[in-house]
Amino acid sequence: MMRKNIKISALLVLLFLASSCSDFVDINDDPNNPTQPTLSLLLPSTQISLASYFNSVNGGGSAVMQHFASGTLNRWNQTGTSFSTAWSGFYTATIPDLETVIREGTAQQAWGYVAIAKLQKAYLYSIMVDLWGDVPYSQAVSENANPVLDKGVDIYTNLFALIDEALVDMDKNFTIAAGADIFYQGSKVSWQRMANSLKLKLFNQIRLSDRQKAEAGIKALISSGVLIVDNAQDFAFQYGTNVTPNARHPWYVSWYGAGRGGYVSMPLVNNLKDSDDPRLRYYVFRQNSNVGLANSMNGEGYYGREPGDGAASPADANTRALIGIYPAGGLYDNGTIRTLTAANVYLNNTGAVSTSTSNSFKIPLSTSGDGTGAGILPLITNAMVKFIRAEAALNLGTGEDAAQLLADAVAAHLNSVSTLAGKNKGTTLPAATITGFANKIKTQFAAANDAGKMELLMTQKWIALFGNGVESYNDFRRTGLPKLGDLVSPLDVFPMRFYYSETELTSNETLINDREAIQRAQQTTPVFWDK
Numbered sequence: 025m026m027r028k029n030i031k032i033s034a035l036l037v038l039l040f041l042a043s044s045c046s047d048f049v050d051i052n053d054d055p056n057n058p059t060q061p062t063l064s065l066l067l068p069s070t071q072i073s074l075a076s077y078f079n080s081v082n083g084g085g086s087a088v089m090q091h092f093a094s095g096t097l098n099r100w101n102q103t104g105t106s107f108s109t110a111w112s113g114f115y116t117a118t119i120p121d122l123e124t125v126i127r128e129g130t131a132q133q134a135w136g137y138v139a140i141a142k143l144q145k146a147y148l149y150s151i152m153v154d155l156w157g158d159v160p161y162s163q164a165v166s167e168n169a170n171p172v173l174d175k176g177v178d179i180y181t182n183l184f185a186l187i188d189e190a191l192v193d194m195d196k197n198f199t200i201a202a203g204a205d206i207f208y209q210g211s212k213v214s215w216q217r218m219a220n221s222l223k224l225k226l227f228n229q230i231r232l233s234d235r236q237k238a239e240a241g242i243k244a245l246i247s248s249g250v251l252i253v254d255n256a257q258d259f260a261f262q263y264g265t266n267v268t269p270n271a272r273h274p275w276y277v278s279w280y281g282a283g284r285g286g287y288v289s290m291p292l293v294n295n296l297k298d299s300d301d302p303r304l305r306y307y308v309f310r311q312n313s314n315v316g317l318a319n320s321m322n323g324e325g326y327y328g329r330e331p332g333d334g335a336a337s338p339a340d341a342n343t344r345a346l347i348g349i350y351p352a353g354g355l356y357d358n359g360t361i362r363t364l365t366a367a368n369v370y371l372n373n374t375g376a377v378s379t380s381t382s383n384s385f386k387i388p389l390s391t392s393g394d395g396t397g398a399g400i401l402p403l404i405t406n407a408m409v410k411f412i413r414a415e416a417a418l419n420l421g422t423g424e425d426a427a428q429l430l431a432d433a434v435a436a437h438l439n440s441v442s443t444l445a446g447k448n449k450g451t452t453l454p455a456a457t458i459t460g461f462a463n464k465i466k467t468q469f470a471a472a473n474d475a476g477k478m479e480l481l482m483t484q485k486w487i488a489l490f491g492n493g494v495e496s497y498n499d500f501r502r503t504g505l506p507k508l509g510d511l512v513s514p515l516d517v518f519p520m521r522f523y524y525s526e527t528e529l530t531s532n533e534t535l536i537n538d539r540e541a542i543q544r545a546q547q548t549t550p551v552f553w554d555k
Contacts, residue, residue: 035307049453060172061128064204065139071143071206074148075401078494079112079274081155082401085493088519089486089500092493093329094286097113100332101515103542104526105153111525115164118148123165133231136198136212140205140347142190143219145185147259147403150226151410152500152504155522157551170533177233177552180226185229189218194218207259218259220245221252221404228412231420232502232555239420242413246422252409256441261401263353273395275352288328288345290317291509295487297326300464302370306441306450307490309348309355313362319343324362331512349450350441356450357439370461375451396448402492407437411485418478431466437457437488482506485543501554520554 032548047345076503085109087095094374096102126140128134152159153176161179163171170234200210208214224245253256264271279285288308294302310327316323317330327344349356360376400447402408417426435458436437471478489496503521523546529539 064201067204068206073118077110083495085497087497089493090289090291090331091490092286093289102523107522108525135193135196139193141189142186146186152519157521184479200261217257220250221409230553233553237483242416253405255406258342259404263399265396265398271397273352275347276397279347284341289330290330293326300368300371303482305357306350307348309346309357313359315343330512332513333508334513349445351399352395353448355395407433407488427466432464434465435462452545519547520550
């Protein structure tokens with residue numbers, strides 16, 4: 025599937041025109057002020073806002089899961105303002121606009137728009153339940169100023185039904201303008217695959233709380249064959265390259281700006297290096313090949329931090345390592361890694377420059393090479409689906425080959441990394457490297473015992489989920505894997521859920537009297553599927 029290179033100016037126009045369509049009222053029937061929202065403008069607005077506000081929670085997941093070594097969640101600390109932007113954005117922008125598309129699309133019998141909006145609604149609410157547990161659902165978009173928190177388990181039940189509704193709607197009449205659909209450019213079959221892959225993810229999520237339902241559901245979906253099975257079918261948001269206004273990946277904007285975004289995670293760096301994983305050069309860009317921890321000049325450039333390190337930052341803007349070409353569209357690191365030996369087959373110095381990275385840069389970056397910010401936000405991907413199927417094969421007896429699915433998942437992700445690098449004029453991965461590394465993982469899997477198989481699987485998924493900390497956070501709470509590094513200086517216990525927006529707790533009369541107990545329970549109480 026061809027991905028759309030999104031132009032930010034057009035997106036801002038869409039947002040301006042569509043963000044308040046649910047409130048359009050004009051008694052004079054002025055053609056310049058329509059009484060009905062234009063679905064082809066409102067739908068992409070919902071897709072943009074979904075990706076935008078998802079980024080706010082994604083940073084928290086990435087921090088707690090040690091994809092980053094910065095941010096308060098890296099020390100397990102959160103407050104009522106930690107995720108207030110995402111909470112407010114979902115409930116005041118994304119969800120109301122999705123409901124408008126569903127309502128008005130139904131009235132207009134524009135079933136393609138209705139189906140897509142229902143699938144985005146199901147995806148978004150599933151993420152909200154995963155992160156917050158109980159959230160407003162039945163009264164979320166109503167005249168009720170004090171919506172109750174619906175139980176997460178009940179919301180999940182409704183979401184399975186909502187996905188099925190969307191699949192039925194698609195078969196009524198699916199006509200979507202390609203320019204109105206940022207994700208799939210109006211492809212019905214792509215949305216059908218996304219719908220079933222979302223169901224697969226949700227069934228796997230509940231396999232501990234409702235094994236029978238999960239097993240039956242996953243087996244049925246595998247039998248259908250209508251799942252995401254190719255990288256071109258990924259449910260992912262593609263960022264653009266525009267600088268003014270800014271259409272680039274948020275991580276790129278943050279990490280390549282003056283503030284430098286934070287610190288890379290040393291557990292992630294060490295895992296990639298110790299595993300001979302070629303993705304290290306794509307995940308991390310070293311500004312200085314000699315710098316080490318604590319900004320010393322006795323290292324090999326991977327200047328990040330250990331998890332939970334809350335020390336003040338020195339003057340290290342020009343030496344700390346940065347997020348690389350994947351997933352943020354940053355820089356590819358082709359400098360020499362001095363400690364690599366002949367035993368390193370897939371992460372090696374073939375073609376590397378002898379002293380430091382040749383992609384040294386100054387702000388602002390040139391747009392003539394890699395480092396454009398045209399990254400991706402991977403939401404549900406071919407690699408994720410294969411990892412889920414491998415996990416189900418191990419734990420639910422689906423009859424599939426877990427070892428082959430794991431190898432296929434790793435290969436799919438390596439191809440995704442290579443494709444993004446190619447689009448950003450970086451060095452692509454040789455086919456032999458992709459195949460060889462995936463087969464190496466498959467061999468390790470075959471040699472492991474049951475516990476070792478699960479650990480290897482979830483560790484590889486954790487690596488592949490770099491760019492989507494939310495799903496990695498979900499996996500860890502469900503499986504306890506991968507093994508995370510000990511925190512240098514934790515400020516709280518491991519967070520089982522995200523804090524609610526303090527504004528919600530202090531303005532909602534059904535919650536205000538118990539707000540302190542409710543908020544504290546977020547840190548310590550598992551979501552319903554975490555048994």
